[in-house]
Amino acid sequence: MDPGAGDAGVIASWAAYLESLAAFGMRPGLERVSELLARLGRPQDAYRVIHVVGTNGKSSTTRYCEALLRAQGRRSGAYLSPHISGWSERVIVNGRPVGDAVFGAAVGRVRAEIDRLPERLGETTQFEVLTVAALLAFAESGVEAVALEAGLGGRLDATNVVDAAVVVLTNIALEHTDVLGDTRELIFAEKAAVIKGGDAVFGELDGLENEARRVCAAAGATPHFLRESAAAGDLTAAGSPDGFTVTFHAGQGPEQWAGLRVPTPALYQVQNAALAVAAVRLLLGGLDEPTARRALAGTAVPGRLQVVSERPLVLADGAHNPDGVRVLAQSLAAVRVPRPTVGVLAIMRDKDYPAMLTGLLPLLDRLVCTQAGEPRSLTAAEVAAAAREVASPGAPPQIHTVPDPHDALALARELAGEEGSVLVVGSLYLLEDLRDVLAGSL
Numbered sequence: 001m002d003p004g005a006g007d008a009g010v011i012a013s014w015a016a017y018l019e020s021l022a023a024f025g026m027r028p029g030l031e032r033v034s035e036l037l038a039r040l041g042r043p044q045d046a047y048r049v050i051h052v053v054g055t056n057g058k059s060s061t062t063r064y065c066e067a068l069l070r071a072q073g074r075r076s077g078a079y080l081s082p083h084i085s086g087w088s089e090r091v092i093v094n095g096r097p098v099g100d101a102v103f104g105a106a107v108g109r110v111r112a113e114i115d116r117l118p119e120r121l122g123e124t125t126q127f128e129v130l131t132v133a134a135l136l137a138f139a140e141s142g143v144e145a146v147a148l149e150a151g152l153g154g155r156l157d158a159t160n161v162v163d164a165a166v167v168v169l170t171n172i173a174l175e176h177t178d179v180l181g182d183t184r185e186l187i188f189a190e191k192a193a194v195i196k197g198g199d200a201v202f203g204e205l206d207g208l209e210n211e212a213r214r215v216c217a218a219a220g221a222t223p224h225f226l227r228e229s230a231a232a233g234d235l236t237a238a239g240s241p242d243g244f245t246v247t248f249h250a251g252q253g254p255e256q257w258a259g260l261r262v263p264t265p266a267l268y269q270v271q272n273a274a275l276a277v278a279a280v281r282l283l284l285g286g287l288d289e290p291t292a293r294r295a296l297a298g299t300a301v302p303g304r305l306q307v308v309s310e311r312p313l314v315l316a317d318g319a320h321n322p323d324g325v326r327v328l329a330q331s332l333a334a335v336r337v338p339r340p341t342v343g344v345l346a347i348m349r350d351k352d353y354p355a356m357l358t359g360l361l362p363l364l365d366r367l368v369c370t371q372a373g374e375p376r377s378l379t380a381a382e383v384a385a386a387a388r389e390v391a392s393p394g395a396p397p398q399i400h401t402v403p404d405p406h407d408a409l410a411l412a413r414e415l416a417g418e419e420g421s422v423l424v425v426g427s428l429y430l431l432e433d434l435r436d437v438l439a440g441s442l
Contacts, residue, residue, distance in 0.1 A: 043139035054170030064276030071295035155193035
């Protein structure tokens with residue numbers, strides 16, 4: 001299967017192949033991915049890896065890592081999910097999505113090897129094909145260092161076929177409990193299983209620090225914790241998105257990077273950027289402050305409190321679980337978005353949507369419930385019914401039901417008026433469905 005540069009028909013062919021694999025769903029395990037990579041010559045060994053796992057903040061941290069690596073003169077790569085505008089958007093090489101021809105060729109080589117796999121391994125999933133194709137495309141693009149975002153969990157995630165020099169674990173919250181376990185401890189164990197040595201950088205653990213030390217000791221890894229106050233061996237970050245300082249308290253004395261900024265009002269991005277600074281500093285053995293400052297200032301993360309337009313102010317955020325909604329609410333409080341605030345909301349069926357709605361409704365004056373094209377999406381009517389269940393009896397928002405996302409956004413703009421604001425939220429799949437009207441920001 002040779003996509004051929006500029007051949008739209010062939011590009012559509014490999015894209016259609018990827019789409020067809022959605023029918024096989026999710027099948028955790030490493031057998032198929034490991035076998036495919038072995039047959040392809042283990043391309044993942046051609047570059048160094050920062051492996052990013054956690055509940056929230058993975059994509060942002062991955063993007064910041066890639067930008068910092070590139071700024072330090074390394075030919076960099078990033079693997080992200082899900083995409084908003086197209087499959088190749090998931091694979092970044094030196095700051096840009098890998099070309100369709102390169103990625104299509106990688107998908108074609110993976111597909112050819114899948115046809116030769118023993119039947120006992122079962123059907124290869126969409127995410128497995130994407131992951132193997134990405135690892136192959138990085139090697140063939142001459143990448144030196146890759147920031148690799150995990151998909152679901154860690155231990156059995158398709159990305160857990162690398163020996164990462166640095167692992168970043170952003171945070172832990174309850175999500176995908178049917179797969180990962182129903183306690184934070186069990187979920188932590190699944191995600192931390194990717195640590196195989198080297199350095200591990202931990203974000204907000206909220207009581208799991210001792211477990212992190214135990215896992216690192218067993219794996220022969222060195223732990224580093226992001227905390228609010230300084231302690232030996234810890235990382236601190238202080239400030240806001242328009243000006244913050246990251247300090248690494250280790251070795252001969254503290255190392256500090258001051259005057260950092262990220263182009264977003266999202267408060268949660270300070271922690272994600274700090275984790276990236278620490279990870280790249282550990283991978284490279286140092287970090288140049290001026291280039292780090294420029295790299296972060298120029299890195300906008302799609303779908304993370306992104307300003308889409310003015311009058312009305314339209315914001316897009318991919319918060320898709322209760323913890324994501326919590327940190328989004330903190331950022332919105334700091335930004336003070338204009339009223340009335342109208343939400344455009346779609347939620348996946350496997351999320352804790354009552355808890356998400358409990359956190360979202362107090363932020364909104366009106367809510368337009370819609371649904372994403374992803375099969376796991378709740379219907380607009382189901383979102384509306386759930387919202388009415390959890391709405392405050394004293395001051396419930398006005399709730400509208402509009403199944404088509406484009407019509408939902410149009411109604412929200414109308415309800416907000418020029419002086420109000422619109423928040424598109426609940427799922428990155430919703431942002432993908434609206435990519436044509438959100439283009440330019442996302």
